[in-house]
């Protein structure tokens with residue numbers, strides 16, 4: 160079977176049985192292109208499961224409310240320096256004429272000194288959200304105090320900022336919230352004379368936040384909405400009586416006393432608002448009743464905390480007003496400015512007032528600080544500082560971060576106000592980090608009602624018990640906060656047993672509430688954790704679904720492929736059967752041994768040869784043999800018994816056997832060997848040599864005819880057949896390399912083939928005569944023959960292109976392989 164050099168069959172696929180998983184090639188790399196056509200689109204590589212991506216996915220934090228991430232808005236307003244100077248000047252002049260209160264020897268001398276000072280400022284605005292506070296030169300030199308930068312403010316209003324501008328940025332959002340049914344609070348903090356009251360109330364020409372808010376609320380109200388909503392105004396102040404106890408006065412009710420019960424003021428008058436003018440007149444009359452006094456810092460210094468409530472209430476469906484459950488409140492607080500005794504020079508009652516004012520400011524600040532710390536570290540319980548003043552008790556919900564709130568810090572920019580300004584900003588700037596993480600979702604709130612408590616009922620009960628105690632104390636006329644009471648008791652050296660009991664109970668309640676608060680916080684953390692897990696699982700599920708979808712797509716493509724491959728396999732099987740049939744036919748028709756042999760071999764799966772190739776090859780071989788046979792037949796006349804044959808035994812066994820085979824098959828095949836010319840070459844050379852023969856001096860070339868050898872037995876037979884015809888002959892050789900006729904004298908056979916040689920026919924042996932001829936005779940020995948053979952071999956070696964005549968043709972044959980027959984032509 161011939162397999163070498165045949166081209167690979169396009170219809171055969173090399174399939175390794177049970178290949179290794181990793182080594183198994185994808186069908187696309189080996190399958191014919193046509194097989195891929197049915198696939199709609201080549202499948203994409205499926206990405207690995209994005210587990211890391213899922214785990215790193217950002218899970219949105221729990222959004223409690225719309226404003227859950229909202230920080231406490233802290234605004235800052237810097238008062239005009241010139242006005243400050245003028246005010247101080249005015250105070251100085253008034254003091255000279257009126258001498259309102261006893262002079263403080265320390266302050267009287269200090270004031271003119273400061274007035275003389277330059278227009279240096281201690282506060283400079285860096286940008287809309289930060290300021291730098293620089294100490295005066297004297298402090299910088301002596302105490303090495305450096306400038307400080309305070310930032311994070313919602314807005315810094317410079318001394319040039321107008322009331323309208325402040326309103327738009329600071330109060331307008333709160334007013335809009337109120338109109339949308341959400342409560343809010345604005346509190347103004349700052350040292351005395353820094354412009355809190357001016358900002359909150361303003362003056363006739365320059366209205367402040369309250370008049371502007373009322374104007375917005377009442378003038379913008381369209382008829383339809385007005386028919387649904389009612390606005391109420393209440394205004395009260397909290398002041399101290401001789402600096403000892405706190406009192407609440409209704410400023411709309413001719414200064415009537417009020418009392419507070421659980422953050423709600425009892426007996427307070429609420430005036431219905433109709434129009435801005437009416438509202439303004441109410442405010443103005445209320446302000447007239449407010450406690451003010453002239454101090455060194457301010458000629459009309461507020462001596463009380465003033466609270467204004469603008470309540471918006473929705474009417475019931477039947478037009479009746481409800482029970483405050485559908486209301487929102489905007490609370491604006493004008494705190495009395497913190498005062499330094501050194502600076503104000505207050506004495507006596509003013510000094511007591513100052514203590515009260517400073518105390519309230521301090522408690523207010525402590526509440527905010529506690530809220531901030533609690534928010535930073537939820538494990539830290541929120542301290543109940545609000546209990547220490549009426550104002551903070553009233554504003555408890557705001558100070559516990561349950562309602563939206565904004566702060567306004569007012570400062571004086573003069574260098575003499577450095578300490579006040581620096582102190583305020585240092586205390587209040589951290590409040591910018593306070594967050595409102597628990598804000599009621601409902602638009603309309605009952606501002607006087609506490610929000611639903613999440614603490615267990617027993618805590619509520621205890622708190623009620625404590626409240627009863629407190630109330631009883633208040634009813635008994637002791638309105639002071641526990642801290643003040645304590646101080647008073649300590650001063651008097653009295654032991655108030657009931658108060659101590661109440662305090663112990665209070666502490667118990669506080670600790671219980673703190674624990675409950677912790678439990679609730681833990682619950683909340685757990686809830687958040689669960690929600691986060693839920694989000695992660697959701698994302699996981701989504702990603703899993705995505706990957707599964709891709710796998711499904713891939714599976715569909717693979718199924719299509721399998722289907723296509725199955726079809727191909729079926730067609731290949733039918734084709735294989737067809738080829739087998741063809742092969743069988745060919746086998747039955749072929750008489751060639753090789754062909755039959757090849758048929759016995761089965762074509763391996765991975766072999767590229769096919770029966771068709773074999774058939775083609777065999778056909779070619781057969782036609783070649785036929786051609787050679789024809790050629791041989793045409794040349795070989797000696798086969799008909801004319802020629803004598805001389806056999807050489809040196810013909811190797813293989814060729815001999817081959818020859819025998821062919822003879823036995825009646826092929827008469829002539830094997831060409833190295834140095835033999837093809838039939839076409841021989842023909843060409845014959846023509847050429849025949850044409851050139853006249854040049855060879857008319858000598859007729861002798862014929863050295865080649866013939867097939869035969870066995871000794873046959874040789875003998877053939878030899879006997881032409882004994883009588885042997886005669887002398889002449890041999891002519893042509894060396895085609897030199898294209899010359901070899902003369903007899905120069906004949907390579909000169910030494911062995913004589914001009915005339917006699918061949919004895921009696922014996923089958925050759926003999927030499929005179930070294931130039933040989934005879935075949937009885938007396939010749941066989942070794943002569945050997946010599947001839949040797950000579951012929953030498954001739955072959957020296958003349959590879961030696962032609963001799965065979966019949967009428969010149970052929971190139973190696974003599975060694977011929978059984979020479981010498982005869983005359």
Ligand SMILES: Nc1ncnc2c1ncn2[C@@H]1O[C@H](COP(=O)(O)OP(=O)(O)OP(=O)(O)O)[C@@H](O)[C@H]1O
Nearest residue numbers: 238242351352353354355356357457460461495496
């Ligand atoms: N931005 C300002 N523009 C014009 N005048 C101002 C401004 N700020 C303050 N004033 C004036 O300064 C004086 C003191 O201001 P205001 O009474 O508002 O201070 P205060 O902070 O309320 O002081 P206190 O705490 O003692 O009541 C007032 O006469 C006020 O008109």
